[in-house]
Amino acid sequence: MTTDNLAAFDGLTDSYNRRIDYLRISITDRCNLKCIYCMPEKGLKHFKQSEILTTAEIIRIVRIACKYGVRKVRLTGGEPLLRNDIVQLLSGIKSAGIQDLSITTNAQRLAGMAKALKKAGLDRVNISLDTLLEDRYRDITRGGEIDLVWEAIAEAERAGLSPVKINVVPVRGVNDDEISAFAAMTLKKDVHIRFIEFMPIGNNGAWKPDAYLSKDEIMARVTSAGKLIRLPFKGGGPSRNYRIEGAAGMIGFISAISNCFCSSCNRLRLTAIGKLRPCLFSEITVDLKTPLRNGASDEELEALYRSAVLSKPASHTLRDGSLGHPSLSPMSQIGG
């Protein structure tokens, strides 16, 4: 890539004509849980606090992303609600011009914060919940309390952070016997259950071919709760959405492995230590933090942002390369 090429590049769409309008930001690599499919039992070595982007740095990067067409931001981690400046972050990001602001959280801290987060500009929330059983929840998360999640869901709905989306990662032999129970939750309640295929990411030894369930297998189990009606595909998100006939809520499937959705991928990721990562499954990153802390101008940061858009690969190679050999950075460090 020459400087001339980069200067001519608009930064709105990538080399494969995908419009990049979504930035997913990991605001911390720390977490108050250690889910078995995400983290090793002994935990992970954390980045130093001084390496993590500050509130002002994140907001400055979001302003630049906004200039290049980003309208949706999701805060994730690690556990985003561990950051003490979460309210300031949300309001700063919203004021930068973001129209759709959401978080993904394990909800252990959400109940008492939902109203304040909504007031600060949060539009929606995704809550990770992989089982409906109290003891199993404690086992999967290595210490989490499911009651806090139920309280958080109720509180989020009261605060207007709806529809609440629930992320479920089915893992064979762990929680796959609850797939139809999750699907049945949508019959009476306007929740959105999203089944996410277990991905071989993070070197924690949890991913095994036998533990993985494909979208088709998950779907076959969902249909025992009722007939699935396909809903129109909206936006560039990865979820393919359905509704059980007559149900109040929705069911989505995110199938990075069995049905790669790379051709419609609309996102970049920003890691907690300030690296733009154009693809979850590629270690190619563009460092923004170092130049930012060395006094880079907006124009210089914009050029780096555009180079990240330009370096977005056409597709991941999970099927033909690393599948079965988890070697990518842990999800909690990249921002799932």
Ligand code: SAM
């Ligand atoms: N701590 C927050 C939470 O759990 O919601 C946000 C970060 S977490 C890394 C974001 C999402 O990634 C969660 O919904 C989690 O279930 C999902 N996730 C983590 N490891 C995964 C894996 N190996 N395969 C698929 N999804 C995974």
Ligand code: SF4
């Ligand atoms: Fe923490 Fe979320 Fe990973 Fe669970 S999935 S260990 S809550 S970052």
